[in-house]
Amino acid sequence: KSSARTAYVCGECGAEYSKWQGQCGECGAWNTLSQVVLEPAGAPAGPGASRRSGWAGKVDPPKVTALKDVSQTAEVRVSTGIGELDRVLGGGLVEGAVVLVGGDPGIGKSTLLLQALASMAAQLPALYVTGEESLAQVAGRAVRLDLPLDNLQALAETGVESILQHASQARPKLIVADSVQTLWTESLTAAPGSVSQVRESAARLVRYAKETGTAVFLVGHVTKEGGIAGPRVLEHMVDAVLYFEGESGSRFRVLRAFKNRFGAVNELGVFAMGDKGLKEVPNPSAIFLSGSSQQPGSCVMVTREGTRPLLVEVQALVDSSPLSNPRRVAVGLEQNRLAMLLAVLHRHGGVVVGDQDVFVNVVGGIRVQETAADLPVLLAVLSSLRDRPLADKTVAFGEVGLSGEIRPVPNGEERLREAATHGFRRAIVPKANVPRAVRHKDLEVIAVERLADALEYA
Numbered sequence: 001k002s003s004a005r006t007a008y009v010c011g012e013c014g015a016e017y018s019k020w021q022g023q024c025g026e027c028g029a030w031n032t033l034s035q036v037v038l039e040p041a042g043a044p045a046g047p048g049a050s051r052r053s054g055w056a057g058k059v060d061p062p063k064v065t066a067l068k069d070v071s072q073t074a075e076v077r078v079s080t081g082i083g084e085l086d087r088v089l090g091g092g093l094v095e096g097a098v099v100l101v102g103g104d105p106g107i108g109k110s111t112l113l114l115q116a117l118a119s120m121a122a123q124l125p126a127l128y129v130t131g132e133e134s135l136a137q138v139a140g141r142a143v144r145l146d147l148p149l150d151n152l153q154a155l156a157e158t159g160v161e162s163i164l165q166h167a168s169q170a171r172p173k174l175i176v177a178d179s180v181q182t183l184w185t186e187s188l189t190a191a192p193g194s195v196s197q198v199r200e201s202a203a204r205l206v207r208y209a210k211e212t213g214t215a216v217f218l219v220g221h222v223t224k225e226g227g228i229a230g231p232r233v234l235e236h237m238v239d240a241v242l243y244f245e246g247e248s249g250s251r252f253r254v255l256r257a258f259k260n261r262f263g264a265v266n267e268l269g270v271f272a273m274g275d276k277g278l279k280e281v282p283n284p285s286a287i288f289l290s291g292s293s294q295q296p297g298s299c300v301m302v303t304r305e306g307t308r309p310l311l312v313e314v315q316a317l318v319d320s321s322p323l324s325n326p327r328r329v330a331v332g333l334e335q336n337r338l339a340m341l342l343a344v345l346h347r348h349g350g351v352v353v354g355d356q357d358v359f360v361n362v363v364g365g366i367r368v369q370e371t372a373a374d375l376p377v378l379l380a381v382l383s384s385l386r387d388r389p390l391a392d393k394t395v396a397f398g399e400v401g402l403s404g405e406i407r408p409v410p411n412g413e414e415r416l417r418e419a420a421t422h423g424f425r426r427a428i429v430p431k432a433n434v435p436r437a438v439r440h441k442d443l444e445v446i447a448v449e450r451l452a453d454a455l456e457y458a
């Protein structure tokens with residue numbers, strides 16, 4: 001049979017189904033499934049699949065090799081010239097890597113990549129492909145950012161075939177495609193921006209990257225309406241996925257590695273947007289603290305996202321609710337985790353919040369995914385409920401278990417060191433995280449084993 005194989009793909013999260021359904025079973029979104037043409041068997045669709053037919057297109061007979069005999073080519077890494085971006089990439093950009101940079105429109109994706117490209121263009125032939133802005137707009141931005149223009153090559157084009165034809169002549173070692181939602185390939189009749197076009201266009205660039213060792217940045221907007229595919233539909237086919245996050249109204253931006261074949265996930269890079277583009281914030285702990293003296297409902301935590309500790313303030317507001325079903329709202333934290341923590345607080349701490357609205361917010365627009373946030377969240381909730389601030393210069397971290405025990409978290413000493421460096425005086429931490437040897441002078445470490453101990457101390 002020669003008829004093309006099709007599947008239904010969610011434009012929101014990329015989940016694939018063989019039949020149409022109204023709601024995506026993975027992410028719960030409605031009416032986001034659209035039909036895509038999978039390539040006929042034999043044609044590679046991703047970096048893994050392309051091995052089946054060999055990098056150069058001919059079919060290699062399958063052969064088993066002992067791993068010790070495989071020649072190890074060390075990854076060649078290039079610095080992007082932006083330390084925080086290098087950090088998120090795992091120590092620079094790997095040759096031939098395909099990196100998806102996602103984020104809301106206007107967050108600064110084009111700005112960051114233009115800055116990175118300009119800095120790398122001095123060492124590598126680089127090409128900026130724009131499908132969103134005109135060449136004049138790109139050039140204008142580069143001038144405003146004071147970037148060196150000499151080596152910056154740009155192409156205003158959205159057809160993947162033309163882009164690849166140009167690339168195979170000019171042979172850049174680095175391509176930025178901004179954005180992937182504007183790309184389209186002649187081989188499909190679907191509209192640009194549709195799930196099929198976005199996937200297939202990206203797949204072609206991925207294949208080109210792997211065949212030629214060209215590094216590729218794909219820019220993807222996080223989309224709100226269902227008609228345009230979001231970057232999540234590409235997550236499985238690229239080497240690294242970086243998401244740009246930030247609070248509207250704040251000039252700080254956080255770049256997070258969501259997936260990385262060449263480095264740690266959840267690694268954070270912190271930037272500040274100014275009139276000369278994005279600037280690195282090499283010591284970010286300071287910016288996630290609100291700076292004011294200790295208020296009721298606030299607790300500073302030491303989180304460790306990726307490979308570096310970070311001081312972050314958690315705020316809670318607990319207020320009697322007019323609703324029969326009081327609200328639990330978490331910004332920057334997982335909603336379900338908050339509900340669970342409040343249940344533990346009730347059951348094992350004897351603190352009743354059943355008739356209260358509970359709002360929890362992580363300052364600075366950062367998202368904390370670690371369980372080390374549990375204890376600080378509960379301390380902030382309690383502090384707001386009692387309307388009494390925690391002692392001045394207090395930090396906390398620790399996971400709270402369902403039976404009310406406070407469990408240790410990784411890298412306790414490193415977290416304590418970060419707190420001491422920033423002048424904190426008290427740390428409420430799980431007992432097993434108390435260092436045996438190292439003592440930080442001026443930092444009193446309070447070990448807690450049970451939630452009740454922590455609440456009593458606070």
Ligand code: TYD
Pocket residue numbers: 103104105106107108109110111112141145273274275276277278
């Ligand atoms: P942009 O990189 O175009 O965002 P994206 O590609 O993610 O859509 O950034 C757009 C925003 O950044 C815009 O609102 C203006 C702001 N900006 C600055 O504040 N300073 C600058 O130097 C630049 C270039 C942009």
Ligand code: MG
Pocket residue numbers: 109110111132178
């Ligand atoms: Mg842009």
